[in-house]
Amino acid sequence: MTRAKSESGREMPGPDQADLASRDDDSARESPRRRAGPQLKKGPWTPAEDAILEAYVKKHGVQNWNVVQKDTGLLRCGKSCRLRWANHLRPDLKKGTFTKEEENLIIKLHSKMGNKWARMAARLPGRTDNEIKNYWNTRIKKCQRTSTPIYPAEICLQASNEEQHESTDFSFSEKLANDLLHGNGLYDPSSTWGDFIDDQEALSYAPQLPDVSLSNLPGLYFESKNYGFMDQVNQAEILKESEISFPWLNAAINGTFDGSHAFSNGNFSTSRPMTGSWKMELPSFQFAGSDPNNWSTYSRTCAAQGANFGDPCMRSSAAMASAKFEHMCMIPGNSGQLEEPLPEAHAVSSAENQQLSVGSSSASTGSPCDAMVETSELHFLERDPNLYALVNSCSPASPLCQASPDELPCSDFSSAASPVFVSDEPTIPEYDKGFLLPHPEDSRADAFSHWNAMPPIFQ
DNA sequence: AAGAACACCAACCGCTGCATA
DNA sequence: TTATGCAGCGGTTGGTGTTCT
Secondary structure, three states: OOOEEEEOOEEEEHHHHHHHHHHHHHHHHOOOHHHHOOOOOOOOOHHHHHHHHHHHHHHHHHOOOHHHHHHOOOOOOHHHHHHHHHHOOOOOOOOOOOOOOHHHHHHHHHHHHHOOOHHHOOOOOOOOHHHHHHHHHHHHHHHHHHOOOOOOOHHHHHHHHHHOOOOOOOHHHHHHHHHHOOOOOOOOOOHHHHHHOHHHHHOOOHHHHHHOOHHOOOOOOOOOOOOOOHHHHHHHHHHHHHOOOOHHHHHHHHHOHHHHHHHOOOOOOOOOOOOOOOOOOOOOOOOOOOOOHHHHHHHHHHHHHHHHHHHHHHHHHHHHHHHHHHHHHHOOOOOOOOOOOOHHHHHHHHOOOOOOOOOOHHHOOOOHHHHHHHHHHHHHHHHHHHHHHHHHHHHOOOOHOOOOHHOHHHHHHHOOOOOOOOOOOOOOOOOOOOOOOOOOOOHHHHHHHHHHOHHHOOO
16 A cells, blocks of 8 residues: 655545545545545644634634634545544543543443444543443453453443443333334234334334343453454344344344354354344353353353343343243253254244243233233244244243253253253254354255245344 | 554445435 | 434554554
């Protein structure tokens, strides 16, 4: 890449970069008049430019940034002016390193919000999203390198405790319950869980769901440098675009926690087909690497958290997620992902003749929400035979659920020993330890039939 | 002392959502 | 309804200073 020295001595993008920049979307949409304008400058701002911008904004305020560029004659695009003002020239900016309190707050906020830098910045007066983002990225690297928890236990516990006592704007469950009670149309007893998930309005609440962020779980460590953080991001991205943003639940349902690679000896294969464009809000949980005990821990903690939810919807969902995790732990030979066809056919057929025992975790109270939970879960489980079978097996009477945590064979789920989950179905080959999808080379038709039968959000 | 590794920071890029013509 | 422009957000890159070996 060719670079030229700027007047301030720092390197500036060369002509090739300027060319590239001119092709970006913003530029491409500019009017012919503005396209014919002067070549805009890039790179570090000079004190003189700062002074011009500062004087202009102080005089005229912040309005149209492209007008600023025109009026001042600055050879900077409006976008650049806005950024410079917001990140450096604003009078209310607090300079200097973050205080310990600010750091703790960032950690807490991130555990709730994920990478919502702007929202976090709004809670940190004088700090910019860029600063917070930079801080966090540095922290990520540091934690990764030293194998220390990104979310210190004490802070997470503190955050968790606070959340249970404060009615924040994050309360998904409260909002949902409120919506239900006020008959805003969100609740439809005939709706399936899938319908609910598909409901964009409902989904719009999802980002406010941080209460149940996995990040609140203490003791989650980066396992190894072998797992680049971005590997986790890439995997995490699988889900986000589904716009579900139930990171904890969604991942649990799909069995694709960031770390499907956690079960793949550190080798996450990105070569597997990923239909559609999936992303997931990274953040809030960085899962333990390959230590199966952490999965077990998570699962139980998930249940514990679920039990703490005031809202039966959340209790139930958490329980489902938890149950799914336990399920993943218990299937002999399970690599941690949700093996596709599994013994589900058998389980479903028998389950159809039983009453669905979600009550063990959802603690039905007869509220509209409970009704939705039971209805939606039923439908949801119908769509997910694995979970259907699982929930049945997790009824209060199930030995599987009566087992104490210590009895659960999660510590060695990769072995075929301790077959808690009994099935007369043949063991499913592990076609892909890195992802939930059936391996394309798997000739078993049913490997894909279940997949294809899933609602799009699960694909 | 020199080079490597790391930390910090500024800026850019691509994209999205919203407003408006 | 569609196209366009703008503001804003989050991801990423790359430079500089500091610390470590």
